[in-house]
Amino acid sequence: MAKRKHLSRHPEKRPSRDRPSGAGAGGPQWLYGVHAVLAALANPRRRCRRIVLATQSRHDLEARVAAAAGAGRPPAEVRDRRDIERLLPPGAVDQGLALLADPLPEPRLEAVCRDAAQESVVVVLDQATDPRNVGAVLRSAAAFGAGAVVVQRRHAPEITGALAKAASGAVETVPLVRVTNLARAMGDLKESGFWCVGLDAGARHSIAEAGLSGKVALVLGSEGEGLRRLTRERCDRLVRVPIGDAVESLNLSNAAAIALYELARGRA
Numbered sequence: 482m483a484k485r486k487h488l489s490r491h492p493e494k495r496p497s498r499d500r501p502s503g504a505g506a507g508g509p510q511w512l513y514g515v516h517a518v519l520a521a522l523a524n525p526r527r528r529c530r531r532i533v534l535a536t537q538s539r540h541d542l543e544a545r546v547a548a549a550a551g552a553g554r555p556p557a558e559v560r561d562r563r564d565i566e567r568l569l570p571p572g573a574v575d576q577g578l579a580l581l582a583d584p585l586p587e588p589r590l591e592a593v594c595r596d597a598a599q600e601s602v603v604v605v606l607d608q609a610t611d612p613r614n615v616g617a618v619l620r621s622a623a624a625f626g627a628g629a630v631v632v633q634r635r636h637a638p639e640i641t642g643a644l645a646k647a648a649s650g651a652v653e654t655v656p657l658v659r660v661t662n663l664a665r666a667m668g669d670l671k672e673s674g675f676w677c678v679g680l681d682a683g684a685r686h687s688i689a690e691a692g693l694s695g696k697v698a699l700v701l702g703s704e705g706e707g708l709r710r711l712t713r714e715r716c717d718r719l720v721r722v723p724i725g726d727a728v729e730s731l732n733l734s735n736a737a738a739i740a741l742y743e744l745a746r747g748r749a
Contacts, residue, residue: 507583507584508583509530509581509582509583509584510581510582510584510641510642511568511569511570511573511579511580511581511642512579512580512581512582512642512645512646513565513569513573513574513575513576513578513579513580513642513646514574514575514576514578514642514645514646514649515542515545515576515577515578516646516649516650517642517645517646517648517649517650517652518532518546518578518579518580519545519546519549519578519650520549520649520650520651520652520653520654521580521582521645521650521652521653522546522549522550522551522554522580523549523550523551523653524585524653526585526586526653527582527583527585527653528582528583529550529554529555529580529581529582529583530555530581530582530583531555531558531580531581532546532550532554532555532556532557532558532578532579532580533557533558533560533564533565533568533578533579533580533581534546534557534558534559534560534577534578535559535560535561535562535565535575535577535578536559536560536561536562537561537562537577538562538576538577538578539559541577542577542578543557546578562575562577565577565579569642570642570643573642573643573646574646584640585640585652585653587659588629588656588657588658589658590629590631590658590660590666590669590670591669592656593628593629593631593656593658594669594670594673594675595673596628597628597673597674597675597696598628599674599695599696600694600695600696600748601627601628601696601697602625602626602627602628602696602697602698602699602741602744603627603628603629603630603631603670603675603697603698603699604618604622604627604629604630604631604698604699604701604737604741605630605631605632605663605666605667605670605677605698605699605700605701606618606630606631606632606633606637606701606733607633607663607700607701607702607703607708607709607712608633608636608637608702608703608706608709609632609636609637609701609703609733610636610637610638610703611638611704611733612638612639612641612643612644612647613643613644613647614647614704614732614733614734615630615632615637615638615644615647615648615657616643616644616645616646616647616648616649616651616652617647617648617734617737617738618630618701618733618734618737618738619644619647619648619651619652619655619657620647620648620649620650620651621734621737621738621741622651622655622737622741623648623650623651623654623655624738624741625738625741625742625744625745626745627655627699627741628655628656629655629656629657629658630655630656630657630658631658631660631663631666631670631698632657632658632659632660633659633660633661633662633663634659634660634661635661637659640652640657663712664711664712664715667698667700667712667715667716668715670696670698671717673696674695674696675696675697675698676693676695676696676697676698676717676718677698677700677715677716677717678691678693678697678698678699678700678716678717678718678719678720679700679701679702679708679712679713679716679718679719679720680699680700680701680702680708680719680720680721680722680736680740681702681707681708681713681719681720681721682707682721683719683721684719684720684721685719686720686721687720687721687722687723687743688720688721688722688740688743688744689723689743689746689747690720691718691720692747693720693744693747694747694748697744699737699740699741699744700712700715700716701733701736701737701740703733704732704733722736722739722740722743
């Protein structure tokens, strides 16, 4: 695919109205689950306030927590698992480890565009509202080298403990960029040289057949509804993930994982 020319207008230079993720107005929040907590502890951009380790998991996790935290982190508090459960939302699967930490600085689309290499991928989610789905997409983005995941602020979940656990540590490495206007953000990506490629079950060509190269923004719609009309119209082309007749469509995170794998395989 031919490279898109860079234009003069810079993306996302408008003042941000974003609120940091977390409890209250950017306050600290509980992260939980082994991979999510260890990744946050190892991230120097995270300010960590409390580390709570279940007595029942101490033998297996204490050394790993200490290695990830390094110097400057608070010492781990060893508590009964029931005490940890009382700190967290109902139903949270903590795996015996929880961390109270400040939200990460909110990334900007402008920085993603500026730092993108000539062969790079970002994921754009059109009204993805399930935190576990968004977390799973972040995990796939980290696995296959995508530079960011872009979501619409109004219709996307905050970075909660549930999202971070589903992302399995990817929240710390893949920017989750929240934008006010998704169509405008796609225009900014185009001006920075990205081709906006939408996933659509009715597309003529599969993603493997499309031969995508250069900077690609992979655009996925919500489950059931798919891409909205305006989002679809903003795409440079539509492609599909080939699936059999036994099912009508794939879960959003599964479709994202397959599409990212196909893109990575095509560039190998």
